[in-house]
Amino acid sequence: MQATMSDEMLELIAQRFRLLSDPMRLRILHQLQAGEKSVTELVEATGASQPNVSKHLSTLRTHGLVRRRQEGNMAYFSIGAPFIFDVCNTVCDSMKDELEQKTSLLGQIG
Amino acid sequence: MQATMSDEMLELIAQRFRLLSDPMRLRILHQLQAGEKSVTELVEATGASQPNVSKHLSTLRTHGLVRRRQEGNMAYFSIGAPFIFDVCNTVCDSMKDELEQKTSLLGQIG
DNA sequence: ACACTCAATGCTTACATGGTTATATGTTTT
DNA sequence: AAAACATATAACCATGTAAGCATTGAGTGT
Numbered sequence: 001m002q003a004t005m006s007d008e009m010l011e012l013i014a015q016r017f018r019l020l021s022d023p024m025r026l027r028i029l030h031q032l033q034a035g036e037k038s039v040t041e042l043v044e045a046t047g048a049s050q051p052n053v054s055k056h057l058s059t060l061r062t063h064g065l066v067r068r069r070q071e072g073n074m075a076y077f078s079i080g081a082p083f084i085f086d087v088c089n090t091v092c093d094s095m096k097d098e099l100e101q102k103t104s105l106l107g108q109i110g
Numbered sequence: 111m112q113a114t115m116s117d118e119m120l121e122l123i124a125q126r127f128r129l130l131s132d133p134m135r136l137r138i139l140h141q142l143q144a145g146e147k148s149v150t151e152l153v154e155a156t157g158a159s160q161p162n163v164s165k166h167l168s169t170l171r172t173h174g175l176v177r178r179r180q181e182g183n184m185a186y187f188s189i190g191a192p193f194i195f196d197v198c199n200t201v202c203d204s205m206k207d208e209l210e211q212k213t214s215l216l217g218q219i220g
Numbered sequence: 221a222c223a224c225t226c227a228a229t230g231c232t233t234a235c236a237t238g239g240t241t242a243t244a245t246g247t248t249t250t
Numbered sequence: 251a252a253a254a255c256a257t258a259t260a261a262c263c264a265t266g267t268a269a270g271c272a273t274t275g276a277g278t279g280t
Contacts, residue, residue: 005140010133016201018131022238023120030115039257052239054258064208073247073256083204087197091126094193098174132268149227162269164228183226183277 019063020087024048025056029084032066036078129173130197134158135166139194142176146188 020026024046031037031045039057043050057077060066067080079085130136134156141147141155149167153160167187170176177190189195 005137007133010136010140012205013198013201014131014133014136016205017127018237021124021128021131023117023124024238026120026124027115030120040255049240050257051241051259055238058258070257075257081204081208083200083207086200086204088123090193090196090200091123094191094196095122095126097193098191134268150225159270160227161229161271165268168228180227180277185227 015063019060019065020084022056024052025060026088028053028056028060029065029079029088032077032079033085036069036076038074038076040074042077125173129170129175130194132166134162135170136198138163138166138170139175139189139198142187142189143195146179146186148184148186150184152187 020029027046027048028042031042037045039050039053042057043053046053048056057066057068061068061077061080065079065081065084066077069076069078130139137156137158138152141152147155149160149163152163152167156163158166167176167178171178171187171190175189175191175194176187179186179188
């Protein structure tokens with residue numbers, strides 16, 4: 001990170017994190033990691049309502065995190081910003097590490 | 111990321127991102143990157159009110175992102191989860207990349 | 221004990237956001 | 251053109267949360 005950080009920059013970064021701060025959106029993105037999916041497929045996979053999925057997809061698209069392709073009646077969505085998975089992996093790794101630390105501490109006690 | 115993702119796991123990941131989704135908290139963390147700082151120092155550096163800073167520090171601490179050390183009258187805070195900077199760097203890099211892409215596209219047009 | 225300083229804690233307000241329901245738009249099929 | 255299907259949008263409600271303000275709590279020095 002830089003030495004100084006402008007307000008706009010901070011706002012942009014925060015915004016990106018905010019997009020990733022919702023379980024349902026994470027679920028959608030997780031599904032898209034396997035490849036392009038239609039709205040209906042995402043509805044089935046996530047268990048959310050169709051309007052809910054559509055709205056999330058809309059906000060994700062507005063911010064460039066997913067792409068949309070229309071084919072006939074259906075809309076196919078796919079990942080639009082690969083950085084997502086780098087970020088998620090980093091977070092998952094950190095959680096795994098912390099979990100292991102706690103586990104090993106428990107091992108020392110027991 | 112794994113093939114399947116439990117609800118609790120998604121909630122935990124989302125929670126971490128939520129912590130990073132606020133500009134003021136990012137500002138605080140950014141300040142702490144340079145090293146341990148007291149609340150007063152953070153108040154001065156961020157321009158926020160003291161209660162506001164304290165509250166953010168409290169939530170960050172609750173989730174293990176910062177550590178607290180008391181010395182006499184003052185409380186010194188420091189980064190408690192190094193993964194933060196990996197994540198932030200990934201996001202910053204992605205934004206830089208996208209910016210460069212847009213810039214080069216503009217170059218092609220102009 | 222008192223005053224002073226640093227930090228934390230309610231309390232309230234204002235605003236953003238996620239979810240639901242109902243409806244609209246758009247496309248294919250009959 | 252009418253019905254059926256896929257997706258998007260609008261209106262609404264409930265909840266969460268960030269910021270401000272006043273206050274309390276905790277430590278230090280007189």
